[in-house]
Amino acid sequence: IMVGSRPFADQVMNPPQSAKLLPDSEVISVDEPVEGTAKTFHIRGRWTISPGQQHSEQVILYIHGGGFSLGDSSLGANLLSHLSDYLKVRVFSVEYRLAPEYPFPIGLQDCVFAYKWLLKTFKPQNILLLGDSAGGNLVVTTTLALKLENLPLPSGVISLSGLFNKFGVYNSWRRNKHSDILVGKVMYSDEHYLGPLSNSFSTHPLVYPVKAHTDQLSGFPPTYLWAANNECLVDDNLVMEKRLVEAGVSVTSYYDNCPYSVHVLPMFLIPSSEEGSMMWGHIKEWISHL
Numbered sequence: 001i002m003v004g005s006r007p008f009a010d011q012v013m014n015p016p017q018s019a020k021l022l023p024d025s026e027v028i029s030v031d032e033p034v035e036g037t038a039k040t041f042h043i044r045g046r047w048t049i050s051p052g053q054q055h056s057e058q059v060i061l062y063i064h065g066g067g068f069s070l071g072d073s074s075l076g077a078n079l080l081s082h083l084s085d086y087l088k089v090r091v092f093s094v095e096y097r098l099a100p101e102y103p104f105p106i107g108l109q110d111c112v113f114a115y116k117w118l119l120k121t122f123k124p125q126n127i128l129l130l131g132d133s134a135g136g137n138l139v140v141t142t143t144l145a146l147k148l149e150n151l152p153l154p155s156g157v158i159s160l161s162g163l164f165n166k167f168g169v170y171n172s173w174r175r176n177k178h179s180d181i182l183v184g185k186v187m188y189s190d191e192h193y194l195g196p197l198s199n200s201f202s203t204h205p206l207v208y209p210v211k212a213h214t215d216q217l218s219g220f221p222p223t224y225l226w227a228a229n230n231e232c233l234v235d236d237n238l239v240m241e242k243r244l245v246e247a248g249v250s251v252t253s254y255y256d257n258c259p260y261s262v263h264v265l266p267m268f269l270i271p272s273s274e275e276g277s278m279m280w281g282h283i284k285e286w287i288s289h290l
Contacts, residue, residue, distance in 0.1 A: 022081035024051045029073075030092075034117065043117045044095035044110075046073040050085035058089040059122050061154070063111055063142070065133030065161075065264060068193040069099045076132075076267055086271040087284060089128070092118065096138070103195030104207055111142040116151070124152035128287065132264040133183075133233075136162025140209045140240070143220060155290045158224045158283060161233050161264045162240065164210045166190055166202075170235035179230040182263040210239050217247035224286050225253045226279070228261035252286050254279075 021027070028047040033040045049056075060083070064075040073095040080091045096110035118127055131139035136159035143157050167173075167190050191198040194207065205212035223244055227237040234255065244251045256265065256279075269276030271284075 021078045022050050022085055025049060025081040025084065026054070027077060027081075032117075034113065041113060043114055044073070045114060046077065046093045046095070048077055048080040048084055048091045048093065050081050053084050053088060053090055056088055056090050057122065058087070058126050058128075059118060060084075060087070060089050060091045060128045060130050061111075061115055061118060061139075062091055062093040063096070063129070063131035063135035063138045064093060065131070065135040065267075066098075068104075068107060068134045071098075079267060079270055082270040082272065083280070086280060087287065099193045100195065104193055104201060108138060108141055108145060108206060111138050112145050115142060115146060115154070119152065125155045127154040128156050128158065128290075129154050130158045130160075131162070132160040132267050134163055136160055137164060137209070140164065140223075141206045144209055144212060144216065145206055147219065148216070153219075153221050156222045156224065156287065157220070158226075159237075159240075160226045160266055161228070161231060162225065162237060163233055164236040164240040165208050170239070172235035173232045176230050176232050176234065180228075180232045180263055183232045210236070210243050212243065214243075214247045217244055217249060220244060220247065220249040222250040222252070222286075222290055224283060225251065226256070226266060226283075227254075228256045228258075228263065228265060230259065230261060231263045233263065254282060 026047065026049040030043060030045050030047065032043045034043055062080060064071045064073065066075065073093040080093065084091050092114070094111055094114040096107040098107060129139040129143060139157050139159055140162065143153060146153055194201050201207045203211045205216060225237045225241055227234045237253070241251050241253050266276065266279045269279060271277060271280035
């Protein structure tokens with residue numbers, strides 16, 4: 001499969017020199033107790049800050065993907081160093097606890113606490129949420145949880161290939177099963193994320209945000225949705241967009257028509273690359289109007 005001038009698999013397994021961690025970037029691990037909770041809670045994650053952005057007042061809270069059960073705050077660190085430079089921001093990647101050992105709502109709570117922790121340093125209008133795949137779900141559900149708590153919301157939400165409804169419920173799971181080389185072969189069940197009480201959460205908007213009522217979504221910050229038209233999750237994004245628009249939310253969507261596009265493709269492409277400049281350039285332009 002070709003993406004731009006190089007095979008996609010080769011780009012992922014053997015990234016060019018420019019796709020490595022931006023020289024002189026700071027990568028700082030965080031494990032900080034937060035008092036005032038029933039049990040002392042720890043904010044865990046990792047700062048990625050490119051040269052010159054140490055004092056930026058703009059921050060991205062990044063929530064990684066991995067089916068709610070894989071990955072950690074180091075995922076995507078190389079790309080995040082380039083995004084820090086390209087968007088002139090600091091980036092904090094939250095280390096949320098993973099299923100099945102920590103089922104819903106624990107991972108979501110970790111993300112909400114990370115946002116509250118950032119509010120101690122950053123103004124809400126200077127915070128952006130960015131997530132891919134399961135992280136795309138979590139940036140939306142985190143924002144919804146904040147709204148339900150009447151907390152200040154971030155300036156914008158960016159979801160790349162987000163999962164917004166039950167696994168496999170939409171036709172694109174069957175239509176794109178063979179064209180989606182990353183998600184099409186995944187064996188997964190909702191019970192894996194939700195645990196033994198999964199039936200109790202079958203319509204919960206903090207699990208499946210397409211189930212949220214219009215009044216719950218009304219007042220949501222501007223939202224950017226990206227998906228590939230040949231991936232299994234494209235219908236999740238189309239329906240999520242429809243629900244947000246019905247609630248009066250400003251939504252910008254980008255559905256990649258390239259036949260060789262893949263799930264969360266922007267996360268594999270740095271902004272200065274031939275392929276990444278268009279995708280991240282579009283997102284940067286969107287951010288500039290927030």
